[in-house]
Every structure is written in structure tokens, then in C-alpha cells.
Amino acid sequence: MTLEEKLAQLVGYWSDQTTDAVAPMSGEMAPPASFEEAIEHGIGHLTRVYGTFPVEPLERARWLWEQQRRLVTGTRLGIPAIVHEEVLTGLAAWKAATFPTPLAWGAAFDPELVERMGAAIGRSMRELGIHQGLAPVLDVIRDPRWGRVDECIAEDPYVVGTIGTAYVRGLQQEGVHATLKHFVGYSASQAGRNHAPTHIGPRELADVFLPPFEMAIRDGGARSVMNSYAEIDGVPVAAASELLTGLLRDTWGFDGVVVSDYFAVAFLESMHGIAADRGEAAQLALDAGIDVELPSGDAYLAPLAARVRSGQVPEELIDRSVLRVLSQKEDLGLFDATFDDPPERIDLDDAEHRQIARRLAEQSVILLSNDGSLPIEGARRIALIGPNADSAESLMGCYSFANHVLAHHPGTEFGFAIPTVREGLEQRFPSSQLLVSRGCEVEGDDRDGIGAAVGTARSAEVAIVVVGDRAGLFGRGTVGEGNDADSLELPGVQRELVEAVIATGTPTVVVLLTGRPYALGWLLDGSHPAAAVLQAFFPGEEGGTALAAILAGDVNPSGRLPVSLPRSAGAQPFSYLHPILGGPSDITSADSTPVRPFGFGLGYTTFAHEALEVAEQVPTTGSFVVRVRVRNTGRCPGADVVQLYARDTAASVTRPVAQLVGYERVALEPGEEAILAFDVPTSRLAFTGRALRRIVEPGDIELWVGPSSAVKETVARTELVGAVHEVDSSEDRIVAVRVESVARPTPAA
The missing domain is CATH 2.60.40.10 (Immunoglobulins)
Structure with a gap:
């Protein structure tokens, strides 16, 4: 192989790269070359073929098969590309099933069901010619102010490890590869801010943050790992050979492929300041153990080639990573593939997908309080209030295709059924009159609708108020990647809405559709608490139906908190895994005791x-x-x-x-x-x-x-x-x- 052919195997090509905020700082990177230029020496990865724009899956599959044939027949080496996609809440493709967010997996405490979900996602990937999924996220939650909490499973490393490993097993049993992320320490970011430094001692790193990754590699056989954007005590993980090689490979025996998080290699220059240019950034990352630069070749193509030719980078380092990539392609069966027969029909949201989504949603809902008002029985007039009561978007996480991509394409249909809470209640309570009032928006300070909501509640026998988050990216929404918070109060004026409805005296059930736990002491333990409170962490396409079944008593809520319910933002970071000095005492006036502890959850039985x-x-x-x-x-x-x-x-x-x-x-x-x-x-x-x-x-x-x-x-x-x-x-x-x-x-x- 020539040097150019080797380097081509170590980068991704993002044909649909856009300035839309679907990856951090993507608009500041160089635009992609034409496909004809890109395939001259081959391609290592094709980046988000289905997951960047709303493309018809079957049409895109035919396009993909054609491009793979071009790589096989039109390049000197004839090596196909690995196709990777986001698969955090299901396959991030138009018309594909959307499952509950990982925080809901943790709330369900059911690894076997998560493994079934992983297998269903893996089957869809395989049918569409996708080989590598960028999930699961194995970051251990430390601070709910961090926007990416909804991508995480729990604050307990054993729960993260067992459930994350189950997902890996399910996905990989379908002949595709899982990618563990974000290795490591990303969720311990300073002040809960995205892309912030972390300060983790070696004991905490070993006992809290590393075990889920080790479990998923040793017990789950994960074939790929993605680096964290974090810098730990001044050392960016993307340049940390002691982690990416010394620990991961030499100690744990990992023999798969390490891929960079998007633009992480270039960030060694622009965000961390430890490299003078892209060439030095490439050298640092490659030497540390990052085999493949994603999503594109900003550093590993021309800048790295120049360093090799100048003698600054030994070509043996290139060979090491190329052999790993080629071994992965062999494991995936790419060298035997002909790409003659693209799929003629496919159902990315079939009955099995929906059955798993429904069961996981039902098992993940947590009953935080109940004075006997739930389940609802015999109510003739039900007030349904709140900005999330009739919103499909509020049922889905940040990395769902709808919130991640379709937000940039208003008017485009989801392509799959996702009943809202309102629609679920209408179906379940056909004999009851449903009185609907929005009250307020998720964000903003407009209170004009609260008065009407109060009137609606007064005319009903029971009020259901559905509030919470709207997931999005980089300032678009209230939670999700780049949407970090300095307060753990409900966004906007939603607390005022809830308190006004409770003050009417109508029994009020509060349903929280969120991507993080909020400070809810006022709602659960205050002088005028709600009659009942249900916490749902973005429960996915069957979430509205599942919530209606729980509210009606058809399903007994059995979710448990995978993360402590915080007392305040000022009490963060907090974990139930604290030593004696980490808890309350008489020598401090600050109380970190959570409003509801890790593992808490009520039901309709005891x-x-x-x-x-x-x-x-x-x-x-x-x-x-x-x-x-x-x-x-x-x-x-x-x-x-x-x-x-x-x-x-x-x-x-x-x-x-x-x-x-x-x-x-x-x-x-x-x-x-x-x-x-x-x-x-x-x-x-x-x-x-x-x-x-x-x-x-x-x-x-x-x-x-x-x-x-x-x-x-x-x-x-x-x-x-x-x-x-x-x-x-x-x-x-x-x-x-x-x-x-x-x-x-x-x-x-």
C-alpha cells in the first residue's frame, strides 16, 4: 500500500457534511472533497450516510451499494468502507424506530430487555449496510447540570456497566460493531459544562469511571472505542497514550479499533492548545492510540502525510492502525461482500421494535409520589395541561433522529408513529372529556396562558400537568449536547404553571418528560405538593401510550431512579457513592441530601x-x-x-x-x-x-x-x-x- 492508500483507511468521509449543528464546531472545519477525489486512494469510513439528512432509506441504500461497488471495482485495492451511524436511541435514520433514551434504560434496571433492543437496532443497521454504531455511552453521571446526562445510563458504574454491556451484546450479535464512548472521564466536566476540563484523581478514575468500559470490553467483547473530548488534569484524552494504549490495549487486552470523537484530533490544536498545527495534532493522537479520525480527514490526510515524509512520524505507526482497520473490515465480512443486491424492502419500525420500545418505556417510568390519586379511575373530566402534553418531540432524546436532524428540516414528517401523551390518553379514556390547555412553553417567560390553564384545572376532576425538557443540540433546546444548565429548576415558567394548577385544589398529577433530573423538593416535599408525580426520562415512540397505561393503572410503575434526585444545583456534583464526609453533617449549613435517593421508585403495590x-x-x-x-x-x-x-x-x-x-x-x-x-x-x-x-x-x-x-x-x-x-x-x-x-x-x- 502507498502512504496515501494507508492514510485513506484511517479517516472518514462525510459526503453530507453541513454547517447545521449536528456535530460540535462542524462549520469551522474544512468542507469535504468531492467523492471522486475522496475515493482515489480508498475510504476508511463513510460518515452518517443515513443520519445527516432525512433521506429515504431504500433510495439511500441503493446509493450506498453503488458507492461501495465503486470502491471495490474502481480503486486499486478494492477495499469497501465501514459505514457508521449514531445508534443511541435507535438507528438515527429517517423512519427508524426511536427507543427510550439511555437514562430510561438505567431506570428500567433490565439488561435483558436492553440486549433485545440492541439486537433490534443491530438488525436494522445490518439491513441498511451499516457496520458500526456509535453507542453505548458509558459515562457515569456526576452532575445533572451537564447537558449530555440524557445520553448516560446511571450514576452507578455497575449499573452502567451491566446495562451498557447488554446493549453491546445485543448490537454485535447481529454482525455489526458497537463503539464505547466517551473513553474516559467526559461526564466529570467542570461545573457540568460540555467540553470542560475534568479533575479526577487516579483512584476515582479507576473505581468509578473505568469499570463500565472494562466490563463492556471483557464481558461484552466490544470491538470499538471512541475517545472522550475531556482533558484530565491537563492531559487531553485524545493524546493520552497511558489510557488509549497502556490501559486499553496493554492491560485490558483490547484488540479492536479506537476512533476519534468528531474533530477531536483537530481539537488538540484548536481547543486544547497542545499542538501547534494539524500535523502535530495528528502525530499526538496517532501515537497515543487513535486509529481512525472521524468524521473526516482534517488531520490524518495531508498534515499527517507531510509529517511522515519529513521523518517526524515513523510509518510503522501508520501501519499499526491500518492493520487494525483492515482486521476490522475482515471481521465485518467486507472483503467478501459484492454489493450486488441492495435491499428491496425494509421496515425500520416493525412490530418487534415497537413491542420492545413499549415495554422499555413502561418499565422506565418512576413514580416519585402518590397520595392515592393514581391510578385514575372514573374521572369524567380530565384536564391535560402543559407544553409537553401534546408534543412528540418531548418524548425523544437529543440523539433521536427527530431532535438531532429533523429540527433543521421543519415540516418533514417523522416517518413513524409516535403518539403524544394526549393521544395516549384519548385512546385509553374514550369516555372521559379531555380538557386541554398548554399553559406555557418549555422555555421563555410568557405567562399569558397560565390563567386559562388554571380555569381548565378548576373545571376538571383531576389535572394532569405534563412539563419538562425539549432535547436539542448546542443551544437549541433545554437539554442535550451543548445544552448545559446553571440551574436545576424546571426551564422557563413551568414551575409557576404547576404551582398555579396545584393551588386550584384539583388533584394534580405532574408528569415530567425530561433528559435530566431536576430539583423538585417544592413539588414532592413542599407545603403544597402534587397529588402524584411521575418521572419519565424521554421514553421514546411508545412513551405516550405507556404513560397513559400507567396513569390508568393498566401498568404498575416499576422504574427506579438511576440517578439521585438533586436538592439544588448548588449541591452538585453529587453521587450516592460518597464517603462519610460527602454527606450532610452539623459542621456545614449546606445540605446535599437528595430529594429522592438513587434506586427510589414507588408503585401501585408494595x-x-x-x-x-x-x-x-x-x-x-x-x-x-x-x-x-x-x-x-x-x-x-x-x-x-x-x-x-x-x-x-x-x-x-x-x-x-x-x-x-x-x-x-x-x-x-x-x-x-x-x-x-x-x-x-x-x-x-x-x-x-x-x-x-x-x-x-x-x-x-x-x-x-x-x-x-x-x-x-x-x-x-x-x-x-x-x-x-x-x-x-x-x-x-x-x-x-x-x-x-x-x-x-x-x-x-
Whole structure:
């Protein structure tokens, strides 16, 4: 291969690159060359063929097959391109299914269902000739002010790791590759700002931010990793060889391909200031371990070629990455593909997609409070109020095709069905009169509609107020990439609207459609709280239908908070994984206690957790079994998320006051009980010691099961005995949960 042919394999080509804000600072980069110029030496990646404009999928597939044939037959080497797309909430293509946002995956606590969703997305990718999906996001949430929280799964690294790994397995079982992002530390941005510096110590990096990536690589077999835009303690990740090569490849054994986040290589010059020009930026990134520059070749083409020819960059570095890319293409079967038969028909939103979307939406909705007003029964007049009550956009996340791309193409239909909350309620309550009033907008200070909304609420038996966010990018919307917040109050005048409706005395149910948790103490624990509050994190195309079913009582809400519900913006950053000094005390007047803790969620039934059992002593190596009895103590069927927590009561470094060890979703009929057995590897209790090695120490461990991280409903203790155990990288870290027995209530005589 010539040098030009090698470099061509290390870059993407974005034929549809636009100045529209669908990638950070895309308008400041060089426009793409013509396709004829680009394919002269081949192409490594084709960037967002379906996901930049609303193109008819079948027509675009025929175009794509033709371009791949041109690469095979019209270039000297005949190497096809990898096609990559965004797949965070489903395939980001026109007319494709839109699933709940990842924060809702975390709320559902159901890895098996997320794996099914990943497989459905992977099938759509494969049918359209797409090979690599830019998901999942494995950033651990630290600060809800950060706009990209809706792309994340949870504030707990084990939840992020297990659910993210399930998504990887599902996607890749369809013969396509997942891309883990953003490696690493992106979500710890200073003040919750996008593209901000991060200040993470090596222990926090190892114990909180890295485990999800390691799990997805070791347990999920992820084939691609994308770097983070972050700089950690002054070192941009895109130039951090200690992370991208030393840790990722040498320690973890990753043998896939590392791709840059869009324009991240060029940002080493323009945003971080550690490179004098694009050529030096390319050298730094390539040496660190970034194999492929996306979305285009701003640094890895002419600037890098000049450095190679001047002797500043050894060509062996180029060869290293080219071999990785060619191996990936071989794994994907591209060298055997002929591209003779583009698809003739395809359904990107078939019955399976919708069934998964509906179930995931139902399982992700969290009941934060309820005075008995839910479920709604027998109401003849229902007031439906709020800017999100009849909005399809408010059901979808930032990386949905509708909010990511179609926002730049007003008037273009979504191309798939997405009933709003209003439409869901109309279908579910056909005999009730639905009185609709918008009240206000999501953003802005226009209060003119609040008076009419108050009148609507007074004339109804129950009021449902649907408020929250509008996802978008870079200042277009209230949450999403580049839409960071310095306040955690509901945007605009929505709080005033809610308070005015509650003040009417009509029982008021508040439904939150958001991409981040907001400070809701006034709504949940204030002097005039709402009758009930439902939290939905952008529940996707079936979200309106799912919410209607929950409001009616057809579905028992079973979501749990994957992130603490904050007290205020000033209490951030916060995590339930805090040491003693990270919690409230008498020596500070500031209170960081969340309004609702991690793991919290109510339902229309109740559960009891009893008889937690564990051996009195367990060795620091191996595993141990924890058993607990869970019982449905209410009068209707429901699903519980059984949460096992632990605390190392005295360790050589400070440890969290609570750490989720394992979890399991279990469905029970009224009066039914089950014995759950958690097989816990001691590596789940490992931490990074003073010597910066992962260890399990001997000592006392407190274990408990409860309805959230803050409640110890049933408690047991064990002692880890033996020598300090240094955890081997091959040791299992997954907690296996078995339902050992199910006892049904004895019928009354």
C-alpha cells in the first residue's frame, strides 16, 4: 500500500457534511472533497450516510451499494468502507424506530430487555449496510447540570456497566460493531459544562469511571472505542497514550479499533492548545492510540502525510492502525461482500421494535409520589395541561433522529408513529372529556396562558400537568449536547404553571418528560405538593401510550431512579457513592441530601424485603452467596427491583456509605414471595488501595436490601478473612442472581 492508500483507511468521509449543528464546531472545519477525489486512494469510513439528512432509506441504500461497488471495482485495492451511524436511541435514520433514551434504560434496571433492543437496532443497521454504531455511552453521571446526562445510563458504574454491556451484546450479535464512548472521564466536566476540563484523581478514575468500559470490553467483547473530548488534569484524552494504549490495549487486552470523537484530533490544536498545527495534532493522537479520525480527514490526510515524509512520524505507526482497520473490515465480512443486491424492502419500525420500545418505556417510568390519586379511575373530566402534553418531540432524546436532524428540516414528517401523551390518553379514556390547555412553553417567560390553564384545572376532576425538557443540540433546546444548565429548576415558567394548577385544589398529577433530573423538593416535599408525580426520562415512540397505561393503572410503575434526585444545583456534583464526609453533617449549613435517593421508585403495590442471609465469614478470594426474601404485600401484581447494597465499615482508604453490589428485577403476584440468591464475587467489593492497585481487604462488611440506597430494610453482616487479595484482571465481576423458590399465597378456605 502507498502512504496515501494507508492514510485513506484511517479517516472518514462525510459526503453530507453541513454547517447545521449536528456535530460540535462542524462549520469551522474544512468542507469535504468531492467523492471522486475522496475515493482515489480508498475510504476508511463513510460518515452518517443515513443520519445527516432525512433521506429515504431504500433510495439511500441503493446509493450506498453503488458507492461501495465503486470502491471495490474502481480503486486499486478494492477495499469497501465501514459505514457508521449514531445508534443511541435507535438507528438515527429517517423512519427508524426511536427507543427510550439511555437514562430510561438505567431506570428500567433490565439488561435483558436492553440486549433485545440492541439486537433490534443491530438488525436494522445490518439491513441498511451499516457496520458500526456509535453507542453505548458509558459515562457515569456526576452532575445533572451537564447537558449530555440524557445520553448516560446511571450514576452507578455497575449499573452502567451491566446495562451498557447488554446493549453491546445485543448490537454485535447481529454482525455489526458497537463503539464505547466517551473513553474516559467526559461526564466529570467542570461545573457540568460540555467540553470542560475534568479533575479526577487516579483512584476515582479507576473505581468509578473505568469499570463500565472494562466490563463492556471483557464481558461484552466490544470491538470499538471512541475517545472522550475531556482533558484530565491537563492531559487531553485524545493524546493520552497511558489510557488509549497502556490501559486499553496493554492491560485490558483490547484488540479492536479506537476512533476519534468528531474533530477531536483537530481539537488538540484548536481547543486544547497542545499542538501547534494539524500535523502535530495528528502525530499526538496517532501515537497515543487513535486509529481512525472521524468524521473526516482534517488531520490524518495531508498534515499527517507531510509529517511522515519529513521523518517526524515513523510509518510503522501508520501501519499499526491500518492493520487494525483492515482486521476490522475482515471481521465485518467486507472483503467478501459484492454489493450486488441492495435491499428491496425494509421496515425500520416493525412490530418487534415497537413491542420492545413499549415495554422499555413502561418499565422506565418512576413514580416519585402518590397520595392515592393514581391510578385514575372514573374521572369524567380530565384536564391535560402543559407544553409537553401534546408534543412528540418531548418524548425523544437529543440523539433521536427527530431532535438531532429533523429540527433543521421543519415540516418533514417523522416517518413513524409516535403518539403524544394526549393521544395516549384519548385512546385509553374514550369516555372521559379531555380538557386541554398548554399553559406555557418549555422555555421563555410568557405567562399569558397560565390563567386559562388554571380555569381548565378548576373545571376538571383531576389535572394532569405534563412539563419538562425539549432535547436539542448546542443551544437549541433545554437539554442535550451543548445544552448545559446553571440551574436545576424546571426551564422557563413551568414551575409557576404547576404551582398555579396545584393551588386550584384539583388533584394534580405532574408528569415530567425530561433528559435530566431536576430539583423538585417544592413539588414532592413542599407545603403544597402534587397529588402524584411521575418521572419519565424521554421514553421514546411508545412513551405516550405507556404513560397513559400507567396513569390508568393498566401498568404498575416499576422504574427506579438511576440517578439521585438533586436538592439544588448548588449541591452538585453529587453521587450516592460518597464517603462519610460527602454527606450532610452539623459542621456545614449546606445540605446535599437528595430529594429522592438513587434506586427510589414507588408503585401501585408494595414489597417487603426480609431475612437477609450471608455466611459469617467469607474469604477475600472467590465469591459468596447472599439470600433475601421479597414479598408482594399489596393487592395488585407488580415488579420489584431488588437492590443489594454493601458498605466496607473500615478500610485503608475512605469507602462509600453505600455501594450497589447487585440488582434483579422480579415480578410477583399479590401475596407471592420469592427467595433470591445473589452470587457475589469478592471483586465486587474491591477498590483501588494506596498503592493504586485493585484489592480486596479483610474486614467487616455490612450488607442490606431496601427500596433505595438510603433505606436499610433488612441487614446482615459478614467478615472478609484472609490476606489482602490483589484482584486479577481475569476475575469475574458480575453478580449472578437466581430465583431459588417462589411461594404463592395459600387460597382462603
